[in-house]
Amino acid sequence: MAITVLIVDDSKFFCKRVGTILNSASDINVIGVAHNGREAIDKAKSLQPDVITLDVEMPIMDGVTALKEIVKVCNAKVLMLSSLTYGNAKITLDALDAGATDFLLKSYESLTSNSEDLIKLLQSKIRELGQAKTFRRAPTYKAPISKAQTQVSPQAVKPLASRNTNASYTAPHKAPKKSYKLLAIGASTGGPVALQKLLMPIPENYPYPITITQHMPGTFTGAFASRMNGLCQLNVVEAEDGMSLKAGTVYVAPGGKQMVFEGTANSARIRIKPTTPRLQYSPSIDITFGSASKIFSGSVLGIILTGMGADGTEGSRLLKSCGARIWSQNEASCVVYGMPMSVTKAGISERELAIDEFAPAILKEIR
Structure with a gap:
């Protein structure tokens, strides 16, 4: 049966x-078109498509406002279409948090030039x-605030383990079961929300650096890092060339480039390299x-x-051959069970976990 689509x-x-x-693909059928957010809500309700492509910027009602109503009347997967600007990246991330499934960069130039790459990508x-x-879930995002703004006087600070947070970590008195130096995470479709769920409970004194390789274009990774920094107890930054890896800091690989490491396990630095056409993903x-x-x-975990x-x-195969441990997200909690299924x-x-199970398991692993 063909996948039905509403274009907005x-x-x-x-x-x-x-x-x-x-419509040039035999397994895809466009069943409707809408030109503003209000019309999109009505057609989503009446047509009940499988997928909706939804523009971010529209008259009468914008895409994110419309999305919040669409998810109440239709169970379609929503693909946000966004231009490559920092402002639109922030709006698109809001949309993902509000229930959109994924996003795609909008390019009138590629449409006009009849680009084969764009045709294949869109289909x-x-x-x-x-x-x-x-x-579908209630949005959890709040505007980022400076971590310095949340600081109080030293007399008022309680030990982290006694704070009322989602999770707390106290440095172990004995050596952990396995010696770690890095937590490395990879994600694609559905990743921004999954990463939010995984990292928010991790406390700020987590004893190792964390890297995120999320399939995302360049302008978006900066906005994503900023968003996560406002949500997490950890310090979250977009990785830059030459940065030293520090405990309790999350490094988001910049889109359109490749993130690698140099140095030693105890004194490692990030190197940001140009990508090459032969690589399908950047970052990979x-x-x-x-x-x-x-x-x-x-x-490495x-x-x-x-x-x-x-x-x-x-x-992951290379890491495991060196003795590292690899965990993956289970099918039930994945938006797309592709990469986890492959490993x-x-x-x-070694372990398949629901997304909400990762943070407790990670903290237990390092005790």
Whole structure:
């Protein structure tokens, strides 16, 4: 059965062109078009499509406002279409938190030039979302605030272990079961929300650095890091070339580039390298995990979260061959059970966990 699609955009040219591209695939059927958020809500309710492509910026009602109503009347997977600006990146991340499944960069130039790459990308993205799961929940995001603003006088500070937080960690008095130097995480479709759930309970005195390799374009990774920094107890930054890895800091690989490491396990630095056309993903989980295996050897806990495809499998294989541990997200909690399935079927993943189980398991692992 064909995947049914509702296209929502204020540009008639865009709707017509996207409709032509999608309808050229035998397994995709565009069943409706809407030109503003209000019309999108009505058509989503009446047509009940499998997938909705939703523009961020529209008259009468914008995409995010419309999305919040669409998720109440329709169980469709929603693909946000956004231009490559920092402002739109922040709005798109809000949309993912409000119930959108994924996003795609909007390019009138590529549509006009009849780019084969864009045609393949758009059709494959719709197929991917046609197979994805829909998770609806109340938004959890609040505007980022400076961590310095939350500081109080030393006399008022309680030991972290006694604070009323989602989770607390007290440095162990005895050596952990396994010696770690790095927590490395890879994610794709569904990753921004999954990472939020995984990292928010981790306390600020987590004793190792954490790296995130999330498939995301360049402008978006900076906005994503800023958003996560406002949500997490940990310090979250977009990785820059030459940064030293520090305990309790999360480093988000910049989009459009590759993140690798140099130095030693006890004194490692991040190197940001240009990507190459032969690599499907930038950043690539395989590249980052593979580099981690050379610097940190077996002192890594690698985690593969929700996402399409198999990126991370070979990098995880290299890590595991050095003695590292690999965990993966279970099918029930994945938006797309692709990357986790790949490492599991390959016999690389040692544990499959629901997304809400990762933080407690990580903290227990290092005790």
